[in-house]
Each structure stands twice: as structure tokens, then as C-alpha cells.
Amino acid sequence: MSFFQEYTREIIATAILGILLIVFRIGATKMVRRYAASNHNLEHRTNLIIKYLHLFIHILVIIALIVIWGVQTKDIFIALSSITTVVGVAMFAQWSILSNITSGVILFFSFPFKIGDVIKIHDKDFPIEAEIEDIGAFHVFLNTHEGEKIIYPNTLLLQKGISIIKNHFDDKEFMD
Known part of the structure; x- marks a missing residue:
């Protein structure tokens, strides 16, 4: 059997996910820009929030691709726990960076x-x-x-x- 016949469902699901990625990126960008325009926020701050949203969307797409292509759940949990441990130790030392980024996002959306x-x-x-x-x-x-x-x-x-x-x-x- 050829590759395309064996993995037809996965290829179609990946294509649909790619289209959804584009739609979500465009939709998120338009919503943030509309919000920023209504609140008179500066362009570089708007672009920063858009970058954060795009990063979050890409992480979700990578997780969806892992599920679509049939990586075993046990393997996903082992990999995620290892990555989370390494990132957690690194971020514990740099928690102020993460909290400042989070605070910057909060300031963008909610402060007067x-x-x-x-x-x-x-x-x-x-x-x-x-x-x-x-x-x-x-x-x-x-x-x-x-x-x-x-x-x-x-x-x-x-x-x-x-x-x-x-x-x-x-x-x-x-x-x-």
C-alpha cells in the first residue's frame, strides 16, 4: 500500500487543521486589532499581544497534530511531563519574566x-x-x-x- 492510501484520514485531518490554523490566526488578529482600535492602544503593543495569541494557537495545533497522527497517549504524557519539568525548573528561576509578560497582557486588555x-x-x-x-x-x-x-x-x-x-x-x- 502506498503512503497516501494508508494515511488518507490523517492527511485530510492535517489539511483541515491547516485551514483552521489560518482561520484562527486571521480571526484572532482581527479581534485584537478591533479591540485595540476601540481602546486607542498603540500598534507595537497590539502586535505583541497578537504574537502571544499566535504562539498559543500554534501550540494547540502541534498538540492536535500529535493526536491526529496517532502518537500513543502514554508517549505524549511522558514527553509533556519531561518538557514541563525542564521548563518548570527554568521558569522557576525566571518566574518574574513570565509574570511580567502575563501582567503586560492584562494591562493591555483591562487597565484604565x-x-x-x-x-x-x-x-x-x-x-x-x-x-x-x-x-x-x-x-x-x-x-x-x-x-x-x-x-x-x-x-x-x-x-x-x-x-x-x-x-x-x-x-x-x-x-x-
């Missing part, structure tokens, strides 16, 4: 402040009042009234209380 807002971070030891210059994958870039540049981790931004201050840095003269 945006680039250009002046915020006050309520930290008992080191309170900060600054304008948000950029929100990256790992850090928020702040600029104080004195011109000091501060790079603040995303995870700390989620953990601290924050006030949004309107037009605080505008120099205004008051007359009696």
Missing part, C-alpha cells in the same frame, strides 16, 4: 490608564508620580516631572494602588 496619562503609584517606601511614556512586554516606562526616567515592572504596577492624575504636570500660575 494609557500612554500619556500621569499616574501616582502608592508605594509606602518609594511613591512615584510620573507620566506613562510606554508600556512594554516587561516594563512600563515612566517620566517624572523632574525629568527622571523610571522603568517599572508590570507585575508591580498590578500589585500597587494607582491613581490617575489629570493634567498634573501642566505648569499653571495661580493668582489671588
